[in-house]
Amino acid sequence: MGGAEARVIPLHGPGREKPEALAAERDLREQEAARAGAPVVAFPGADQPAPAPEVLPDAVRSALTFIRDRLTGDYTVDEFGFDAELTDALFLPPLRALYKKWFRVDTHGVENLPSDGGALLVSNHSGTIPLDSLMTAVAVHDETGGRHLRGLGADLVFQVPLVGSFARKSGQTLACHADAERLLRKGELVGVWPEGFKGIGKPFASRYKLQRFGRGGFVSAALRAGVPIIPVSIIGAEEIYPKLGDIKVLARMLGLPYFPVTPFFPALGLLGAVPLPTKWSIEFGEPIATDSFGPDAVDDPMLVFQLTDQVRESIQQTLYRRLSQRKSVFRG
Numbered sequence: 001m002g003g004a005e006a007r008v009i010p011l012h013g014p015g016r017e018k019p020e021a022l023a024a025e026r027d028l029r030e031q032e033a034a035r036a037g038a039p040v041v042a043f044p045g046a047d048q049p050a051p052a053p054e055v056l057p058d059a060v061r062s063a064l065t066f067i068r069d070r071l072t073g074d075y076t077v078d079e080f081g082f083d084a085e086l087t088d089a090l091f092l093p094p095l096r097a098l099y100k101k102w103f104r105v106d107t108h109g110v111e112n113l114p115s116d117g118g119a120l121l122v123s124n125h126s127g128t129i130p131l132d133s134l135m136t137a138v139a140v141h142d143e144t145g146g147r148h149l150r151g152l153g154a155d156l157v158f159q160v161p162l163v164g165s166f167a168r169k170s171g172q173t174l175a176c177h178a179d180a181e182r183l184l185r186k187g188e189l190v191g192v193w194p195e196g197f198k199g200i201g202k203p204f205a206s207r208y209k210l211q212r213f214g215r216g217g218f219v220s221a222a223l224r225a226g227v228p229i230i231p232v233s234i235i236g237a238e239e240i241y242p243k244l245g246d247i248k249v250l251a252r253m254l255g256l257p258y259f260p261v262t263p264f265f266p267a268l269g270l271l272g273a274v275p276l277p278t279k280w281s282i283e284f285g286e287p288i289a290t291d292s293f294g295p296d297a298v299d300d301p302m303l304v305f306q307l308t309d310q311v312r313e314s315i316q317q318t319l320y321r322r323l324s325q326r327k328s329v330f331r332g
Contacts, residue, residue, distance in 0.1 A: 080171070082170070084171075086170075096138055104277075105135055105139060105282060106332070107143055109285060110143040110144075113140060114228075116187065117227070118183070118185065118189070119190070119229075120184060120190050120218060121140070121189060121230045121284070122232060124208075124232070124319065126195075128201065129200070129241060129275070130193070130200050132193075133153075135234075136282060137191070144189075148188075149171070149191045150171045151172040152172070152176075152192045177217060180192070181221050194312075203244070204243050216304040219308050224298055228291075229311055230285060231285035231315045232282065232283070233283045233322065234280065236281060245261035246258045246260060247261060278330055
């Protein structure tokens with residue numbers, strides 16, 4: 001024992017493992033092998049994709065955007081008072097419902113409307129109340145992909161409370177040469193109704209007979225701006241309020257050009273103010289070019305007269321042609 005070294009003998013070395021440990025290790029290996037070969041069972045719904053976030057309808061999103069812009073003042077009004085966003089959001093939708101559901105307007109010759117650049121649209125005027133100008137604005141907007149018709153209105157339009165504000169904000173302006181030329185030079189589509197109150201206020205017996213087109217001021221504006229003139233012919237507006245008479249005393253008291261008497265107004269009160277659901281058609285005629293004339297053409301009264309007469313005759317002949325093809329006032 002004196003010089004011998006002590007040797008440590010492990011209690012659990014090879015061949016000395018306890019039976020209980022060997023059994024536990026064997027069971028563990030068997031469990032791992034079983035798990036490795038077992039099929040994986042997913043929790044119910046675990047393989048379903050996560051639901052996409054709910055998207056608001058376009059109409060709701062547009063309304064929310066409009067309200068936000070109104071509250072923050074983030075919208076544009078041009079030098080004439082035109083508010084394009086307000087027009088598209090509030091003014092056009094109810095007019096479009098009238099256009100599509102009540103008057104069921106058909107359009108023809110929309111390929112004559114330019115997709116860009118200025119043009120002067122000249123139309124017949126009728127109906128006792130100028131709904132024809134509003135329906136033309138809807139047609140132009142929807143058929144050109146969103147271009148607005150900038151109408152030229154009479155002084156009275158802008159003197160009537162609420163109506164004047166509505167007209168300004170929806171793109172209308174005073175019927176004067178200066179405003180017309182500025183809009184045309186900016187590349188806008190400008191609408192003019194040369195018959196004025198004589199057109200919309202004519203008796204039912206004179207329906208579809210064009211009144212005088214004035215002195216051709218609209219032609220002068222087109223010549224100065226060098227833009228085409230597009231004749232517009234509207235069928236259906238003459239019959240919405242058949243004007244049988246005029247109470248001149250009331251018209252003078254109210255400061256109106258006429259106070260109409262129709263089969264239903266004023267006898268039925270406000271109910272008589274509902275327009276008849278006639279079937280409409282709007283035809284945009286072949287453009288009449290003006291850019292080929294020289295810079296002094298506007299000072300040639302004979303040329304202005306000839307162009308004015310050409311536009312008027314084009315509209316009148318189109319009205320006669322459309323009337324000859326119409327089978328019913330209410331069905332077209």
